[in-house]
Amino acid sequence: MAVVDCSNMAEQPKNPHDAYFRHVMSEATAAAGEVRSVLPEAAAAHLDWDGMELQSCSFVPKELRSRYTDVLFRTRWDDRDAFVFMLIEHQSSSDDLMAFRMLEYMVAIWNRYLRHNQHVRRLPVVIPVVVHCDPRGHRWSAPTELGDLLDIDPGMRSALGDCLPRLRFLLDDLGAADAAALRARKLSVTAKVLFVSLKIGPGNSRLGHDLLPLEGELRVLIEDYPGEFDQVMAYLWSVGKTDVAGFAPLIDRLGPRAKEIVMTTAEKFRIEGRTEGRAEALLDQLGVKFGAVPDGIVERVRGAGAGRLRVWGARVLTAQTLDEVFAE
Known part of the structure; x- marks a missing residue:
């Protein structure tokens, strides 16, 4: 070929x-x-x-x-x-x-x-x-x-x-x-x-109910396709508006493994949401102190973990230039 x-x-x-x-x-x-x-x-x-x-x-x-x-x-x-x-x-x-x-x-x-x-x-x-x-x-x-x-x-x-x-x-x-x-x-x-x-999925606040017709398929994902139900939940949590309690009807049908994945996904997105908030706050600080923030710096900040964001956030207080904030 x-x-x-x-x-x-x-x-x-x-x-x-x-x-x-x-x-x-x-x-x-x-x-x-x-x-x-x-x-x-x-x-x-x-x-x-x-x-x-x-x-x-x-x-x-x-x-x-x-x-x-x-x-x-x-x-x-x-x-x-x-x-x-x-x-x-x-x-x-x-x-x-x-x-x-x-x-x-x-x-x-x-x-x-x-x-x-x-x-x-x-x-x-x-x-x-x-x-x-x-x-x-x-x-x-x-x-x-x-x-x-x-x-x-x-x-x-x-x-x-x-x-x-x-x-x-x-x-x-x-x-x-x-x-x-x-x-x-x-x-x-x-x-x-x-x-x-x-x-x-997008904007849906009733996913725990609306996904019930897919119970059989979701059960197959959990039992036979390791990691796939995690992918589904990550997507639905990103685009939907259903909280943990809203997924209860589905969790009750699918059992403890589904509950574990839903809870883990919820915690992951809670942490990521907090990190995203820190990143945006840091970008606001940089803009106020140094003016327009270059695209490369914006991408770097938004892609950073919580630990690195804390270090940069502390440096903003005393740094005179952007280079001082992001020095390795």
Whole structure:
């Protein structure tokens, strides 16, 4: 099988929606189930689903990674190379230029392929999939066809005909499906929990009740997938509004191990929240004393632990420059 250059390594997304999506969809079985749910059956029959291999690449530019994350798999289409490219979009409004962005990413995949397979005279198929997950439940409203982005009148469109570029990406709009429909999909357990959590998690103050239909799947995660229920709870705690008491209906069903994980997650986020507060307070102090704080310092402060923040906070009282605050 030919290779694709993956020197542009994917970073772990900082947005909780993206981080959870990448964690689950980086597993081939989960990704295969999702793509098969949106791909026409006639096309799905030709792909080697068991041979999907994750590529450690990201084609989303750094400035857009707060809005999207992507995963790329290499596989075979009958006896030919093929790629499956998945991107999740979690904005509160659809990206009108998504079809153009997907074309850019596909061209980037082909360019990387050609750099490492210079003998080929044909390009591998790239199957583009966009998963739309609006935290407020809004449906996708932007074009999925590249041709629909072209600013031409019907007469010009007809005259140019096949000269116009054509591309349509596969769209999985979670806003158009309810939680019951997502539970009914033929997905891996981890993927099913992912999509339902993406659907019902943000802003939800009743997760202990609303997750009860997933009791069976969550029990499987606890018993057979070490660490996966922890991932689910970390995501739900990040985006939801349910406190420990609110998770009681679910904990009562799932037992002591679930309770332990919920309590551990709650404590972790309590500590992280306190550390985040310290970081923001320190940045306020730095701004008052030294003026505008450089982006590099802001990132350093927000990424620091509680101990380091205490040291820097004490230095602010006597330091004359930023360098004195952050001297090693």
